[in-house]
Amino acid sequence: MTGKMGKILIDTSIIIEHLRLKNKKQTILYKLFQNKHSLFASILTHTESYAGKSVWEKESVRKHLKNILAGIKILPLEEITSEKAGEISARFNLEIVDAIIAATSIIHNLDLATLNIKDFKKVDGIKLFKN
Numbered sequence: 750m751t752g753k754m755g756k757i758l759i760d761t762s763i764i765i766e767h768l769r770l771k772n773k774k775q776t777i778l779y780k781l782f783q784n785k786h787s788l789f790a791s792i793l794t795h796t797e798s799y800a801g802k803s804v805w806e807k808e809s810v811r812k813h814l815k816n817i818l819a820g821i822k823i824l825p826l827e828e829i830t831s832e833k834a835g836e837i838s839a840r841f842n843l844e845i846v847d848a849i850i851a852a853t854s855i856i857h858n859l860d861l862a863t864l865n866i867k868d869f870k871k872v873d874g875i876k877l878f879k880n
Contacts, residue, residue, distance in 0.1 A: 756787045757878050758854045759821060760863035761797040764790075767817065768801070768810060777862060778817065788821045791853040793846050795823050830856045841872050851875055 759778065767778040781788060795818060803810045826849060833852035838845050847865070851872045854861040860878040863869055869877060 756789065756857075756859045757781060758824075758850070758857065758859035758861050759788055759790045759794060760850055760861060760865060760869075761794045762864035763862050764794065764798045764814070764817060765801070766864060768803070768814065777864075781862060782820060789853075789857065789859055790818070790821045790823055791850050792823055792826055793849050797846065824853055824857060826853075827856075837872055843868060843872065 759781070763776075763778050763781075767773060767776040770776055773779050798804070798814055798818065801810075804814055805811070830849065830852045833856055834845065834849040837843055837851050838848035841848075843851065847868055850863075851861070851869055853859070854876070855872075855874045860876045861869060862878040866877060869875055
C-alpha cells in the first residue's frame, strides 16, 4: 500500500462515507482533496454514487454529490479496461463492478482509495492507497 501524493482512483465507498458522515473533515475524501491529490473515478463509481436513495430524496445531498464529482476526473469504460475487468472477475471471484474499478486502477496506473480493502487486496497488480 502506498501513501505518496499523486494520482488516486476513488472507489464508491469513499464517496458514500463522505456523504454519510456529519464531520466531513474526518473522511478520507476530504483529506485527499486537502492534500491536493489528483482524483479520478470510474464511470461506474459515478453511476453507483447516484444510485443512493438519499441522492434523489434530498436535493441538498444531490448538490453536494455534484460538487464532489466536479473535483474528480471521471474515466470512461474502455475496451482494454473491460477485458481486464473480465479477467479480474474470473480470476479473483470479484463482482463485476468491483472488477471494473480494479481494472481501471491497474490500466490507468492509479492507486485505489477504498474502504473495501478485503476484496481488492487479493487482486494482483493493484496498488491500494493508505492515508
